[in-house]
Amino acid sequence: xxxxxxxxxxxxxxxxxxxxxxxxxxxxxxxxxxxxxxxxxxxxxxxxxxxxxxxxxxxxxxxxxxxxxxxxxxxxxxxxxxxxxxxxxxxxxxxxxxxxxxxxxxxxxxxxxxxxxxxxxxxxxxx
Amino acid sequence: xxxxxxxxxxxxxxxxxxxxxxxxxxxxxxxxxxxxxxxxxxxxxxxxxxxxxxxxxxxxxxxxxxxxxxxxxxxxxxxxxxxxxxxxxxxxxxxxxxxxxxxxxxxxxxxxxxxxxxxxxxxxxxx
Numbered sequence: 001x002x003x004x005x006x007x008x009x010x011x012x013x014x015x016x017x018x019x020x021x022x023x024x025x026x027x028x029x030x031x032x033x034x035x036x037x038x039x040x041x042x043x044x045x046x047x048x049x050x051x052x053x054x055x056x057x058x059x060x061x062x063x064x065x066x067x068x069x070x071x072x073x074x075x076x077x078x079x080x081x082x083x084x085x086x087x088x089x090x091x092x093x094x095x096x097x098x099x100x101x102x103x104x105x106x107x108x109x110x111x112x113x114x115x116x117x118x119x120x121x122x123x124x125x126x127x
Numbered sequence: 128x129x130x131x132x133x134x135x136x137x138x139x140x141x142x143x144x145x146x147x148x149x150x151x152x153x154x155x156x157x158x159x160x161x162x163x164x165x166x167x168x169x170x171x172x173x174x175x176x177x178x179x180x181x182x183x184x185x186x187x188x189x190x191x192x193x194x195x196x197x198x199x200x201x202x203x204x205x206x207x208x209x210x211x212x213x214x215x216x217x218x219x220x221x222x223x224x225x226x227x228x229x230x231x232x233x234x235x236x237x238x239x240x241x242x243x244x245x246x247x248x249x250x251x252x253x254x
Contacts, residue, residue, distance in 0.1 A: 027190055029206050031158065031243060048250045059253040063154055063245030067214075072242035079156050079243050081208070083253070087194075114158060114241065115199035116206050118190030123175045126186040126210070 025058070025120045026090045028082040030113060033075045038109045040078070047080065050102045056089040057082050075112065083120070090117065152185070152247045153217045155209040157240060160202045165236045167205070174207065177229045183216040184209050202239065210247070217244065 034040055044062070051060040062080045065073055084090040093099055161167055171189070178187040189207045192200055211217040220226055 027188075027206070029156075029158075031156075031241060051251045057251060059249070060251035061154075061247045061249050063243070063247045065243040065245050067217075067244035068242045072240065074241050076241055076243060079154070079245060090194075113199065114201050114203055115195045116158060116190070116192040116203060117194035118192050118206060120188045120190045122186070122188050124178045124184060124187035 024085065025122075026084040026087045027116075027118055027120045028084070028090055028093075029116045029118075030080040031076045031115075032078050032080070032113045033111045034077065034109055035111045043106065043109050046102055046105060050098055051082060053098055054093055054096055056084060056093045056096070058085050058089070059083045076114070087119070151212065152249070153211040153214045154243075154245055154247045155211070155217055155220075156243045156245075157207040158203045159205050159207070159240045160238045161204065161236055162238045170233065170236050173229055173232060177225055178209060180225055181220055181223055183211060183220045183223070185212050185216070186210045203241070214246070 034043070047062070048060070051057040060080070060082050062078065064078050065076070082090075082093070084093065161170070174189070175187070178184040187207070187209050189205065191205050192203070209217075209220070211220065
């Protein structure tokens with residue numbers, strides 16, 4: 001599931017519609033629907049252990065949809081968002097043996113998935 | 128595209144695999160693929176104006192996938208993530224006239240979309 005291209009990091013300033021915003025962080029976003037019978041809490045425990053064990057992961061947030069319409073959710077139930085200081089940290093995470101091992105477990109547990117990896121544009125910063 | 132149920136906010140403490148984590152923030156996640164011919168920069172300008180005009184939006188980040196495999200990306204190209212202090216702020220945003228107006232424009236520009244709305248569990252906080 002997780003063979004990625006290695007690439008150079010990308011950090012620069014982007015002038016948005018109204019103001020300059022930082023493009024430092026790199027994000028790894030996964031949205032998933034789990035197979036029937038999967039104990040999601042167990043998968044989550046594994047994922048929390050994975051990110052806590054690997055320093056390259058700056059922060060990790062996840063959530064279970066409770067609000068959107070089924071038509072817009074399209075069967076997906078969970079979002080997982082990992083943040084890295086730079087793209088090199090992301091590539092280090094991806095090739096880390098713990099991640100390779102966890103990816104096999106995770107792949108077996110999911111019915112469908114979408115994965116996006118991108119430099120984040122912070123267009124509105126928290127006050 | 129954007130008729131949501133109104134609901135009471137939900138803020139509590141969740142004991143994760145290893146530690147207690149705050150479930151305060153509420154997230155509105157959109158992943159999208161734009162129709163051919165759409166000037167994405169124009170849509171982004173509209174979205175940046177929207178979130179900057181509405182105080183209920185705490186922060187807004189977006190990104191364009193540059194890394195994941197096409198098989199895992201499944202045609203989606205962009206992720207948009209809005210953060211709210213609480214779910215009530217999210218529902219206020221959704222029903223705001225500017226959002227209703229922008230949603231019509233956005234819907235016309237996209238080929239496909241997945242939308243997830245959830246209380247965020249911060250399982251690993253930035254140091």
